[in-house]
Amino acid sequence: MTMKTISFWLGLAVPMMALADDWSQFRGPNGSGVSEAVEQVREAPEVAWEVALPGRGLSCPIVVGDKVFVTAASGNEQGTLHVLCFSALDGNKMWERTLRATGRTMSHKKTNVAAPTPCSDGKRVFALFSSNDLVAYDLQGNLLWLRGLMLDYTNASNSLGMASSPVVVKETLVVQSENDSESLALGIDVKTGVNRWKMERPKAANWTSAVVFGETVALQSSKGMTGVDPMTGKVQWNYADGAATIPSAAVTKKAIYVPSNGMTALVPEADSTTQLWRAEKLKPGTASPLVLGEALYLVNGSGVLVKADLATGDEVWKLRMKGPFSGSPVASGGRLFIASEQGDLQVIDPSGAGEGKVVHTVALKETILSTPAVSGGALFVRSDGKLWKVK
C-alpha cells in the first residue's frame, strides 16, 4: 500500500470517528466534564464570537470537528424544535433543521423543551427533546431518521419537562425517558433508529444523564445506578442504594462517583460494585460533579465549590463562587470553568496550596442554565438567545 493510498484511507477515516478534541455529548468525553484535548482553554479567555439562537434551550452545545451543534425550541407552546450547526471557527451558521413536536411540550417555566444535550458518534448528530422527539442527521444536516418516542410510548413524559441527555456507544444510542408514569430506557441502532432493546426503568421523575464507564452505560435513577451493555440492554451490574435525580455522576476510567447518600465512589465489576468510600457531607446541588486529577469537585446548593480528596471523599476546601448555578463545571488545562445563572462564566484555578481561586470572569450578561462545551482551546456556551465561543 502506497503512502498516497494510506493517506486516502486516513482521509476517509478521520471524519468517521470522534476526535480527541471533540466534545460530543453532555459533559464531553464519557460524560466526565474533562477535556483531554492538547489545546487547552487559557486562564483569561475572551469572547471570540457570538451568534443569535432562534429559541430557548438548556441543552449544551457539542463540538464535532469544526462544527458546533446546538438545539433550541421556539414558537407557540415550544412546538418548533431546532437543530443548528455553526462553524466553530467563526460562528457562521452552516445549517438549521426544524421539527414539529409530536409529544407533549409542557415544562416548568425555568426549563424548556430543548433541555437534553445532543450527542454525536463523529458521523451523525442525535438530538433529543423533552417532547421525546428524537432525530438523527449526518453532519451536513441530511435527515437520517427520526422517532416520536411519545407516540411510541404514550405516557413517557414529565409535565415538568425531561432533561436526560442521550449517549452513543458501540453503534447504539442510549436514551432515557424516565418519569412517574411510563418510565423507560432504550438502546437504538444509530443506523436505522430502530430499538435494539427497551428496558423498564424506575417509575420516578429523573433528569440525570448516563455516563460511559468502560464499555457499559451507567444509568442513574432514584433507585441507584445500573450498568447496561449498550448493544443488548443486559444489566451488567447494579447499585441499589439510591441516587440523586438531578446531578449526574462523575466518571473516570477507574471509578464512578455517584450523587448518592452524599457522594459515593463505586468501582463497577462483573455483576457487582465495590464501594470505595461514601461522604455524606458532600451534597451536590443542581450541577454535576467532576474529577480532575486526584480531586473530586462539586458545587453545592449554595453555589459553593467543594474540593474533596478522590481517594477518601474527605473535604479539602470550599470556595464561594458567584452563583447560583444550574449548569455544571467543566475542566481544561487544570482549570475549572462554570457559568452562573446570571451569566458570569468563571475560571477557577484549583491548584493552589490553600483553597481554589476564581482567576477570571467573563460577563456574558444573559441567563445561562447550561454547561459549556470545550474544544480547540475554547469554551462554547449558550443562553436562551445566544451561543458564544470564548477563547
Next chain:
Amino acid sequence: MKRVHCVLMGLLMAGAGWTGAQAAEGYEAIRAVGLEGAGNEAAGEAWNRAAGAGPEEMVAILKVMNGANPLAQNWLRAAVETVADRARKSGRFPEADLAALVKDTTNDTAPRLLAFEMLMKDAPKVAEALRPGLLKDPAAELRLFAVAELLEEGQALKAKDDKKGAVAAFKKALDGARDEEQINALAKGLRDLGEQVDLPKHFGFLMKWQLIAPFTNVDRGGFDTAFAPEVGVDLKAKYEGKGSEAVWVPFESKDEYGMIDFNEPFGMLKEVTGYAYTEFEAGEECAAEIRLGCKNGWKVWLNGKLLFGRDEYHRGMKLDQYKLPVTLKKGKNTLLVKCCQNEQTEQWTVEWRFQLRICDATGTAILPKS
C-alpha cells in the same frame, strides 16, 4: 386520499433524478413511516431523493404532507427545508406558490404553517399581507398571527382613548382567539373597558358535575382499581369509602377556568380517589377533542369507553394539557373522570382537581345543545 393521490401523481413529473414511478413510491415510503422506527430505512433512501428536488418542487412536497402522520410530516418538513436552502441561494424562492398554499385551507395545518413560517423569514411582506386573513383559520397556530395584530391595534386605540375602536378590535380578536395567553390579554382589555367576557363559554368548560369520593388510593393502588363508578354510574348509590361513606354530590364550578375541585366538597384528603360524572348533549354527531388539565392521577371515559389515563402526580397542570380526540354522538354523551390524590404532604401537593372542556381541533368550544 384522493387529494394525496393527485399530488403523488403530480410528482410523476418530478425531476431531480426521480422517474415518475420512483417519486410516487418514494413519497409513499416516507408517508409509511410508523411507530418504533418502522419504515425508517426505506424513508431514509427516499428522503435523499426528495431533498435533492429543485425549488419548483417545494410546494408539491409540502402537499405530500397532507394527510400524513406527524412523523412523516417531519420527514417531509426536513426535505422542504433542504430544498429551501438551495432555493434561497439560487434566488428562486417560490414565495407566490407558498402564499397560495397558505391561503388554500384544504391543505393540512403542517404544510401551511411551515410555508407561512418560511414566508415570515424569507418574504415578510408576503406573510404580512396574509396575516389579517388568518383570524378564522382552521389552524389555531395560524390564527395567532392575526389575533396578535388585532390585539396590538386594540391596545393602540385604547392608549388613544378610542374606547369604541378598542372594544371593536378586542372583540373581533377574541372571536378568533384560541390561545390562552391571547384570550387572557383580550379579556383583560375588554374588562378594563367595562365589557363582559364569558370565559367558560368561550373555552367550552364543563362546569356542572356530580362528584363522589373518597375511595382509597393508598400506595397509589386506586389508580388501577375499578371502583363502583367505573362499573356503572348510579347517582343514588352509596359506597363504603376510605374513612367515610362515598356519596355523589352535585358540584358547579365558579372558577373562570372551569376548575372541578374535589377538596371543596370532600376536604383536603390524601391517598384517595374521586370520580366526576356529567352528561353532554351534542346537537349532532361530530369529531371533537376532550381537553383536560390535571396534576393528579386521572382517567377519562366517554360513553363508557376509556380514552386515556395517566398516573403522574403534582408535576404541573395547564389548560389543554391533554388532548383526547373523540367522536361525540348525537344526543346524550356521558363523561366520567377519575381523579386520584397521592400521599405527598408538601403544600404544593394539596390540589385534587381537574378542568375539562370540549372543543374542535382548532380549540373552538363545542357547546351543549341545551
